[in-house]
Amino acid sequence: MSDHPDSTATQNVISAARATDRRTQNEKPSTILLNSSDDVLIALRAIAVGETVSDGVVAIDPIPAGHKIARRRIDAGTAVRRYSSVIGVASATIAQGEHVHVHNLGMSDYSQDSNTFGQDVRPTPLASVQRTFNGYVRADGRVATRNYIGVLTSVNCSATAARMIADHFKGRLANYPNIDGVVALTHKSGCGLDARIDGIEALRRCIAGYAAHPNFAKVLMIGLGCEVSNLDGVLGGSAGDALVIQQSGGTAATVRAGIERLEASLERANNIQRTPVPASELKVALQCGGSDGYSGISANAALGAAVDLMVAHGGTAILSETTECYGAEHILTRRAVRREVGEKLAARVKWWDEFAASHGMEINNNPSPGNKAGGLTNIIEKSLGAMAKGGTTNLVEVYDYAERVTEKGLVFMDAPAFDPVGATAQVAGGANVLCFTTGRGSAFGCKPTPSLKLASNTPLYQRMPDDMDVNCGTILDGTETIEEAGTRIFDLILATASGQKTASERLGYGEEEFSPWDKGIML
Known part of the structure; x- marks a missing residue:
């Protein structure tokens, strides 16, 4: 029909x-x-x-x-x-x-x-006065909102060594106030998969994207040595600071060497100051999780208004969760600046439909029990509300999972709707702030990128005050308009990009949520 x-x-x-x-x-x-x-x-x-x-x-x-x-x-x-x-x-x-x-x-x-396709494309309004935030400008011109040191792994086999290295620095950075922390981002994949499958390529893009992320002042890579997703494959043969357990004398020797390398980098990583940069340097990831019947009419709509403001300032918004486009993708394809952009999105939705069918599933399985308890009946209803996060501006590009985002404006990245997997891809693509709407209540962070949590209703905001950053229930309560809430969110995005801590950062979220998409059959 x-x-x-x-x-x-x-x-x-x-x-x-x-x-x-x-x-x-x-x-x-x-x-x-x-x-x-x-x-x-x-x-x-x-x-x-x-x-x-x-x-x-x-x-x-x-x-x-x-x-x-x-x-x-x-x-x-x-x-x-x-x-x-x-x-x-x-x-x-x-x-x-x-x-x-x-x-x-x-x-x-x-x-x-x-x-x-493209029939609703309109000129993008431009802000008359350019807003700024206080960010870190790297030597190569990349702009960061945080200043972490990262320990990344090519395979699960090197995860313990990476965590040992990062754990050494807990409570030992008092003399380095400009460093936000040393974090180990590990995963459960990297081997046991055919090297040619999409899952390995997606993993490599994720790790390479994080290794190049501006929010890291320094990255140390840890590998085992015999894995499918080896460090040479991840780094593409480029020079990188890396240790391989099988070549470094084993676990203890690798941990000692890793600690020494990071200790030697602390002074330089700390020697950086925030400076004013234009809001056009923002790349904001858009996520929703634990949605309810209010999400599409309060939190998502208010975030969409903030996105319109950000795009008017020349910034970038990364919408994702392809399985939550199903039945509502026309909202974006009609705003596609070129036919091929709209066709690319339509092709990704079709791929997901066929992928689900090939595994005896249907995309309408997407609404979780919590979504349904919150009033969302099926994926089309959920998708229509989810699309509101993207605001009303033109769709300028569609990216593959964890692909580097280079266009300004509203873009789309192909990813599952499971939040850690989707957010991991957006951060790998370069997102330096993440906005996460929720109606049921979701606990989430995404280091090295700060994550803001937007509650769709006042009871949720009051029930989980330590997890929520913004109450969008004011719209339902009749005390604030969508435009007012959107302006408030945009202001908070700028403040967060300038260093103001989010609720999830205060709680310590963000390391366990690193979750590259594993598409393959484990052999």
Whole structure:
């Protein structure tokens, strides 16, 4: 079934969320109507049976907060709309006031209309005054937001040695205040896989991208010596500071040598100061995890407004999570600056559809139990809300997993929707700040890149205050507009890039979350 909205649809998710802006602080409705053509209302709080809500609808089921309630009778087999877009088909007749969810809303077939590629491309508004942040400028001109020393591994077999080296420096950097820490980023792969498969190439791109990341003042590579993903393959034969356990006298000797090399680098790494740089040097990764029914209309929409501001300043935003484009990729392909850019994204979504089918799965398995408990019924509904993170500007390029990002503006990187795997790719691509929206509550960090956590609702922000940086529930509460929240997020991105610590940094997150995508069959 092909049932995409008309050419103005690319604004539907953002404009639907802005419906909340029209409420005054004195009005506390129980539901939101996102678009006049929608078949459902969204519950702003738990609604009891018999309660009258917007449009005179009487709830005939208990409706949990964030979930959908039918505005009118919907016959079985009829398309159901949210954001003025089809999110599925009624699998049974739904009465007015009934709870709309997995028990009565099924997936709809859809087809991408190739004739719409690029039809919504518009000139990008430019900021009249260029904002700045205080970053570290490396000798080669790369701009950093943090100043770490990294210990990376080519294979899991060298992970213990790498951690021993990094652990030596814990509590020993008091005389080096400009160094954020020595971190070991290890993984569970690197061998037992065919050297020709995509998974090995993805791993090599990840490690090479981290090795070249501006947020590292120094990187030491640790290998075993007989692995498939050896250091020469990762570094491409280029000169790099590396130790190979089998060639260095074993584990203890490698650890001693690694500590000596890093100790010799501390003074130089510490000898750097922050200086003002333009906001155009920002590369911000966009992630969402633990999403709920509010994510697409508060946190994601507010982050999208911040992205529009950042792109207007010449910065870069990296949207990802290809499996959360499914059924909503038209929102981006219609904004593709060139047809081949839109076709590249459509091809990646098709690859994922075929990849899932080849393993006896379907992409609609994507919404997690937590997503569903939060009100998201299927992948199309989830995708429509997820796309709001990308704002409204043009899509300028599509990148492979962990590929280096060179274009300015809104870009897309192919990756799974599992947050550590996707964020690892974005950081490998050069992201120097990460923004992570959540509705259910997610615990995450991504060293060496600082990660900001945006809560979709006020109860979450109040329930997990040590994990959340931004409360976007103000939009649902009617105390702030999406534009105001977006400006607040953009300001916080600049402050974070200037050195202000995030919640996840204060908690110590960011090393265990390094997770390159392993696509292969382990032999």
